[in-house]
Amino acid sequence: MDDQLVNMRNIRFMLYEVFDVENLCRFPYYADHSKETFELALETAYQMTHEIFWPAFQTMDREEARFDGQHVAAPPAMHEIWRQFREGGWFAPDATYENGGQQFPLAVYAATLFLFNSGNTAACMYLNGTGGTGRLLESCGSQELKDLYLLKLYSGEWAGTMALTEPDAGTSLGDIITTAVKAPDGDYYLINGTKRFISSGDHDITENIVHPVLARIEGAPPGVKGISLFIVPKFRPNPDGTPGAFNDVATTGIEHKMGLKGQATATLVFGDKNDCRGWLLGEPHKGLKYMFELMNHARVFTAIQAVGQASAAYHCALRYANERLQGREITSKDPTMPPIAIVNHPDVRLMLLKQKAFVEGCLGLILYCAGKADVRKATTDPDEFERTDLLLELLTPCCKAHGADGAFDAIRTAMQVFGGVGYSEEFPVAQMLRDNKVFSIYEGANGIQALDLLGRKVPLKAGQAVRVLMGEMAATLDEADAIEALKDIAAKVRETQDAVVGVTMHLAGVGMSGDVALYVCNASDYLEMFSRLAVGWQLLMQAVAAQKALDAGSNEQDFYQGKIATARFYANRVLPHAIATATILKANERTALDFNPAWF
Numbered sequence: 230m231d232d233q234l235v236n237m238r239n240i241r242f243m244l245y246e247v248f249d250v251e252n253l254c255r256f257p258y259y260a261d262h263s264k265e266t267f268e269l270a271l272e273t274a275y276q277m278t279h280e281i282f283w284p285a286f287q288t289m290d291r292e293e294a295r296f297d298g299q300h301v302a303a304p305p306a307m308h309e310i311w312r313q314f315r316e317g318g319w320f321a322p323d324a325t326y327e328n329g330g331q332q333f334p335l336a337v338y339a340a341t342l343f344l345f346n347s348g349n350t351a352a353c354m355y356l357n358g359t360g361g362t363g364r365l366l367e368s369c370g371s372q373e374l375k376d377l378y379l380l381k382l383y384s385g386e387w388a389g390t391m392a393l394t395e396p397d398a399g400t401s402l403g404d405i406i407t408t409a410v411k412a413p414d415g416d417y418y419l420i421n422g423t424k425r426f427i428s429s430g431d432h433d434i435t436e437n438i439v440h441p442v443l444a445r446i447e448g449a450p451p452g453v454k455g456i457s458l459f460i461v462p463k464f465r466p467n468p469d470g471t472p473g474a475f476n477d478v479a480t481t482g483i484e485h486k487m488g489l490k491g492q493a494t495a496t497l498v499f500g501d502k503n504d505c506r507g508w509l510l511g512e513p514h515k516g517l518k519y520m521f522e523l524m525n526h527a528r529v530f531t532a533i534q535a536v537g538q539a540s541a542a543y544h545c546a547l548r549y550a551n552e553r554l555q556g557r558e559i560t561s562k563d564p565t566m567p568p569i570a571i572v573n574h575p576d577v578r579l580m581l582l583k584q585k586a587f588v589e590g591c592l593g594l595i596l597y598c599a600g601k602a603d604v605r606k607a608t609t610d611p612d613e614f615e616r617t618d619l620l621l622e623l624l625t626p627c628c629k630a631h632g633a634d635g636a637f638d639a640i641r642t643a644m645q646v647f648g649g650v651g652y653s654e655e656f657p658v659a660q661m662l663r664d665n666k667v668f669s670i671y672e673g674a675n676g677i678q679a680l681d682l683l684g685r686k687v688p689l690k691a692g693q694a695v696r697v698l699m700g701e702m703a704a705t706l707d708e709a710d711a712i713e714a715l716k717d718i719a720a721k722v723r724e725t726q727d728a729v730v731g732v733t734m735h736l737a738g739v740g741m742s743g744d745v746a747l748y749v750c751n752a753s754d755y756l757e758m759f760s761r762l763a764v765g766w767q768l769l770m771q772a773v774a775a776q777k778a779l780d781a782g783s784n785e786q787d788f789y790q791g792k793i794a795t796a797r798f799y800a801n802r803v804l805p806h807a808i809a810t811a812t813i814l815k816a817n818e819r820t821a822l823d824f825n826p827a828w829f
């Protein structure tokens with residue numbers, strides 16, 4: 230197996246040279262940190278990725294999660310990964326000291342998660358759900374619930390999940406039917422219902438599992454405004470914090486999936502014996518609002534999963550392309566000449582460059598968002614809070630959906646570089662492709678992300694989020710314009726930005742005219758176009774930092790020139806597609822809307 234899954238030089242370049250994460254330490258919240266603690270985290274994550282996550286990547290696929298009719302056994306390798314993750318305090322290092330965290334910046338934590346996910350994303354899902362459940366409790370749980378659960382979760386003693394989906398309510402969460410009836414003699418509700426597709430829903434890694442569950446309190450209004458959020462443990466905690474009585478949360482099966490086979494994706498029945506207790510989180514009927522706060526976090530995590538794996542596939546393909554000898558130079562057909570490494574064939578080089586540009590650009594977008602989340606959390610300036618909040622609202626669906634689709638496409642391309650052996654399960658890229666597909670489906674299917682972007686985020690505060698983002702882009706463009714060597718790249722990004730702004734205004738007109746169906750019919754293409762612009766902007770930002778380093782006399786010519794060439798490649802080869810999409814979206818094309826279902 231390959232041992233290089235990510236380019237550490239690239240991660241450090243982004244963190245320190247592009248985003249200047251050390252500057253986050255100006256906020257009191259992060260004041261105990263420095264480049265030294267960041268480096269320690271990155272080094273440890275790199276080591277763990279290659280020593281424990283990656284070696285279990287294929288074994289967890291073969292020795293998948295198992296269900297014996299009652300209990301679920303996680304793949305054996307997962308126990309050791311959990312143990313080491315726990316020992317290192319990796320579940321929620323961004324949380325406050327008070328709650329058991331280390332007040333560590335998300336931007337650097339995201340980089341470490343990117344590393345772990347490049348090695349083994351199925352394993353990371355067990356870990357991430359636990360931190361997520363803790364974050365929910367932190368944001369809306371009562372002190373009593375926090376005292377009972379938070380440290381257990383953040384220390385990894387207990388595990389967490391996220392239980393939303395039901396057999397008849399996936400995307401449409403307003404239709405969930407799980408019920409919650411207030412117990413006459415206690416502070417809890419009796420929960421009754423079935424949840425499907427619950428990641429890490431059951432396993433034998435921890436002695437207890439804590440489920441945040443969406444359910445409907447008796448008499449609640451219909452739809453999303455009648456959904457509440459409950460904490461439902463597998464075993465009810467005793468007053469001394471040990472797991473007590475079984476809480477009537479039964480596992481009835483796990484999914485047999487095409488990928489992420491090491492993951493126990495369970496169907497859970499709550500209250501089969503009418504003895505499942507749930508404790509309300511926050512106020513009644515506000516469950517979906519609380520859950521969405523966590524989902525934004527989870528959506529960026531999905532992007533990290535997807536792009537982390539695309540990075541691994543790219544590095545495997547790159548190594549293979551340098552080793553695999555096949556054919557001769559296009560200009561020399563002499564059969565007596567030795568064969569050349571396939572990296573020398575223009576088409577293979579093009580395939581590699583497409584992957585490199587996507588991985589580095591999209592990772593840039595993810596780390597940019599994580600850094601903004603750090604600022605939002607720590608700033609005391611209301612304007613700064615508002616700006617970063619708007620940027621995150623706008624860019625989160627782009628990270629999730631474009632990250633997922635782009636990663637799948639990049640891994641498909643990596644498989645192509647491998648030729649026939651890529652299609653064989655002996656090489657990791659086949660599993661990567663299988664594992665990766667789900668990222669466009671869960672955490673809100675990509676079509677729903679597109680509706681979120683065009684339907685909710687773009688119109689937010691009368692377009693204010695878009696204006697803030699365009700302002701950020703303009704600052705990068707001005708900087709790039711002042712650098713002779715980058716003017717051509719900046720011009721392409723600016724042209725794309727103009728096209729995106731133009732089509733955004735056009736679609737606003739469509740929306741205001743009342744043609745809602747036409748408006749939303751453009752959502753997926755709009756998201757792709759918008760995200761490509763965002764990735765092109767990120768690559769330009771990286772090119773600016775690279776040119777500055779070259780001008781300062783750096784001796785890392787290959788690294789920095791590679792950065793600039795990657796930005797130029799994306800601007801010349803990918804951004805024109807975004808401009809073409811803008812033209813299509815302005816044409817009010819409505820065939821899909823007018824297409825009679827009977828014509829299929």
Ligand SMILES: Cc1cc2nc3c(=O)[nH]c(=O)nc-3n(C[C@H](O)[C@H](O)[C@H](O)COP(=O)(O)OP(=O)(O)OC[C@H]3O[C@@H](n4cnc5c(N)ncnc54)[C@H](O)[C@@H]3O)c2cc1C
Nearest residue numbers: 391392393394399400426427428670671672673674676677
């Ligand atoms: C491996 C895996 C892990 C998962 N983990 C979890 C978990 O931990 N917790 C959890 O709660 N759930 C989990 N899920 C469930 C996942 O979130 C849902 O599968 C997802 O939300 C889609 O719901 P669905 O499968 O019912 O598809 P549907 O809702 O039936 O959607 C099918 C298609 O129709 C489209 N569609 C549906 N409604 C609309 C609409 N109004 N407008 C436009 N398009 C629409 C969708 O975009 C999609 O393309 C997981 C799923 C998988 C496969």
